[in-house]
Amino acid sequence: MKLKKIILTFGILFLIISCATNPFTGKKTMALVPNSQLFPTAFAQYDQFLTENKVVSGTKDAEMITRVGQRIAVAAERWLNANGHEGYLNDYKWEYKLVEDKAVNAWCMPGGKIVFYTGILPIANGETGVAAIMGHEVSHALANHGQQRMSAAYLQQGIAVAGNIAIKDENSRDAFNQYYGIGSTVGLMLPFSRSHETEADRIGLYLMAIAGYNPAEAAELWKRMKANSSGQAPPEFLSTHPSNDTRIANLTALAPKAIAEAKKFGVTSFR
Numbered sequence: 281m282k283l284k285k286i287i288l289t290f291g292i293l294f295l296i297i298s299c300a301t302n303p304f305t306g307k308k309t310m311a312l313v314p315n316s317q318l319f320p321t322a323f324a325q326y327d328q329f330l331t332e333n334k335v336v337s338g339t340k341d342a343e344m345i346t347r348v349g350q351r352i353a354v355a356a357e358r359w360l361n362a363n364g365h366e367g368y369l370n371d372y373k374w375e376y377k378l379v380e381d382k383a384v385n386a387w388c389m390p391g392g393k394i395v396f397y398t399g400i401l402p403i404a405n406g407e408t409g410v411a412a413i414m415g416h417e418v419s420h421a422l423a424n425h426g427q428q429r430m431s432a433a434y435l436q437q438g439i440a441v442a443g444n445i446a447i448k449d450e451n452s453r454d455a456f457n458q459y460y461g462i463g464s465t466v467g468l469m470l471p472f473s474r475s476h477e478t479e480a481d482r483i484g485l486y487l488m489a490i491a492g493y494n495p496a497e498a499a500e501l502w503k504r505m506k507a508n509s510s511g512q513a514p515p516e517f518l519s520t521h522p523s524n525d526t527r528i529a530n531l532t533a534l535a536p537k538a539i540a541e542a543k544k545f546g547v548t549s550f551r
Contacts, residue, residue: 302423303365304483309428318430319371319391326375326393334380336398342378345396348410348491349376352418353392355490358545372421384508388417390424403504408551411493412501415484423483425476477521481531485538494550495538499531 302309336342353374360368372392381397388394394417396410404410447453481498489495506524522530542548 300424303360303363303368304419304423305479309424313430315371315390315424319373322389322391322393323373326389326395329395330377330379336378336380339378341398341401344407344410345378345394345414346376348407348414348493349374349394349418351491351493352411352414352487355487355545356418356422359486359490362545384505386413386417388421390421392418392421394418403508404501405504408488408493408497409501409504411488411491411551412484412495412498415486415488415491415493415498416480417484419480419483419487420476423476423479425480428476429473474522477527478530481527482534485531485534486541489538489542489550490545490547492542492547492549492551495535495542496532499528499535502528502531 300309301307353369353372357369360366369392374392374394376394376396378396378398382399383397384400384403386394386396386400394414396413400413401410404413443456444453447456485495485498488498502524506528509524521527539550542550
């Protein structure tokens, strides 16, 4: 009983002092680390990464990454302004870099710092595929998913500390640590991460459509991603990401809604 009270009190205090609103869902989200601290750290890490990796510049591919990124950023600003979030992007410092690396990956850090690896370009298979990837990665930053994951990790760690303080019996404490670690990861952290991926898929689909890219191509991108993975993936409940089949189905179902959203901004034809 004492342990439950400690954990409950810790969790309530944590949520009260560290909530923000996700502009894309209207929901309250955890924000223990404010963007005023998170963004400068992310910018410094990005600059350090660029000094340690080969940045590709002056090529058609590098120019495409910048072009697509700028269009997605404009689409995000249009959507945010239209939905009452003027100034939301004031602290974002957009930057788009192509890095020489065989990894099939791309990412966007908090505050708008983006990297595409050359290894993902064959799977993107052109500018519209790049837009689908870009929209997804940018959406993670726009929805403050990095901030939320850090906050969730702090909460997970805080509860673990509270449990170790409250439980005096060594055997009971060892059992708590074993089962809490597995349970909180599989039951909380992994579903939390998968929900972020699904949310970024949806937001990214809308952004690419508003930017003038055909949202139906996002599902085709993930079909190529699936083929590239050769079926090598953990069960969905043990993964940080939804399965490829889940993503393909969700993106296919959402594409008409993204097209309808783009029409609100006068976009009726797509690349």
